[in-house]
Amino acid sequence: MKASILVVEDNEDLCQTIADVMKREGYVVKTASSGEEALSKIERGLTxxxxxxxxxxxxxxxxxxxxLRDMTPDLLVIMITALTDARPAVxxxxxxxxxxxxxPFELDELKLVVAKALETHxxxxxxxxxxxxxxxxxxxxGLYGESKAMQEVRNLISLVAETPRTSVLxxxxxxxxxxxxxxxxxxRSSRADKPIIKINCAAIPENLLESELFGYEKGAFTDAKGTKRGLFELAHGGTIFLDEISSTRMALQPKLLRVLETSTFRRIGGTSDITIDVRIIxxxxxxxxxxxxxxxFREDLLYRLKVMVINLPPLREHPEDIIPMAKLFLEQNNREFNKNIKSISPEAEEKMLNYAWPGNVRELxxxxxxxxxxxxxxxxxxELLHLEPLDIRATMGTAAANGKKTAAASPSGLSAETLQEVEKQHILRTLDKYHNNKSKTAKMLNISRxxxxxxxKEYGID
Ligand SMILES: Nc1ncnc2c1ncn2[C@@H]1O[C@H](COP(=O)(O)OP(=O)(O)OP(=O)(O)O)[C@@H](O)[C@H]1O
Ligand SMILES: [Mg+2]
Structure with missing residues (x-):
């Protein structure tokens, strides 16, 4: 599109000369002989x-x-001034x-200055x-955390984002x-303008998961009245997020493996392959x-998934992130709840640092x-930090980290210790930490003195 130029000059001859040159350069040109006229023309038209x-x-x-600066701050203005007085120009x-x-200026100089200004703009x-x-x-x-562990996660994310076909576990x-x-x-990937479809494999009844994911053809089973497209098809071009993949039935897993390996599958009851372009996470x-x-869980599927793994560390393994993350959440909350909480007291920080965060960042x-x-x-x-008074869940979390299934799945991981024993040990540890200072210990345990x-007394601790 041609640029539009307004020449504001009270010397009629000069005004006309400039206008002619500019027109010959291919610009749309208007003229004005006074400031008032200029302002009204700028107000009315595109300049x-x-x-x-x-x-x-x-x-x-x-x-x-x-x-003009008030009216249209983006407008380009080039001043014309007499050589005798450069001060107003400055x-x-x-x-x-x-x-x-x-x-007086050379016409070439005029052309150059105008072209340069428009180009820069x-x-x-x-x-x-x-x-x-x-x-x-x-x-x-939205991923917080400046610890080395979290930075590594972020690096991996950047790398993976650039290869839009790589599946990720x-x-x-x-x-x-x-x-x-x-x-x-x-x-962050080139798929960003396509959908990311999320499905929690544990939340959908096992027998429905397959038809949700792969769809079905008319008549595949008694109530399959028509053809239904599955989520893999709907995610075409984008990403599919299979949450809690461990909950998928063994019978379904070969089909997942096939999509991972060949990007093809069949609808239930279907006779032809469908090829899709989807990243599987x-x-x-x-x-x-x-x-x-x-x-x-099938070993072959695990090996296929393990080609690219991102491991998210539990919060207790990067405690240096606890306080900075807490501060970021504090800012977020200030904005959301329209509050003006300035800081986290040193005692509150200490309480957070002494806690195992079994629910990780979500809990924080x-x-x-x-x-x-x-x-x-x-x-x-x-006092405002409502933490689990005891580290029971953390103990279970450690069991999970040691290779057992997670706590929720096998609470029996705890069987060796009674709840009372855990409590007693925790109190002893805390007391020890605070050099037997009972007020501090009570405060940290979130119980009264x-x-x-x-x-x-109950545990016979003196
Ligand atoms: N590193 C982080 N920085 C900022 N927010 C985080 C971080 N990690 C988790 N969160 C927040 O914690 C909550 C839980 O995160 P998310 O749902 O991604 O966890 P998850 O690992 O999928 O948990 P689950 O296994 O229970 O589904 C979300 O509100 C998320 O925004
Ligand atoms: Mg989740």
């Missing part, structure tokens, strides 16, 4: 650039410039003019457009951010090796949300 004489009758060029630059020409707009596009393609990750305890990682991979909070040993986020809602002052104090005293 890209103004050649503005500084010396005008009544309203001066500088005044016009000031008005002033004009300070007030936002793009450049100036000293009279065009580039500026182009950069802004690309930045915006970039921002949309790579939305800011995301492993990690509950609440470590597996879904967030899947979203990140999708959003699977997630699990179970140890799939153990599942293979237990005979609930929830604990902070609750604390922020309850907080009436400017800082988060330990009198409760602590009773428990000590």
């Amino acid at each position: 890209d650039l103004v050649l503005l004489d500084i010396k005008l009758p009544k309203m001066s060029g500088l005044e016009v410039l000031a008005k 002033e004009a630059l300070k007030s936002g003019a793009y450049d100036y020409l000293l009279k 065009r580039l500026k707009l182009e950069v802004a457009r690309l930045k915006e596009q970039q921002r949309r393609r790579f939305p800011e990750s 995301i492993q990690g305890e509950s609440g470590t951010g597996k879904e967030l990682v899947a979203d990140d991979i999708h959003n 699977a997630a699990t909070n179970q140890n799939l090796e153990v599942c293979v040993r237990d005979g609930t 986020k929830n604990v902070l949300e609750r604390a922020c809602i309850l907080c009436k002052k400017e800082d988060i104090v330990p 009198s409760t602590l005293r009773e428990k000590l």
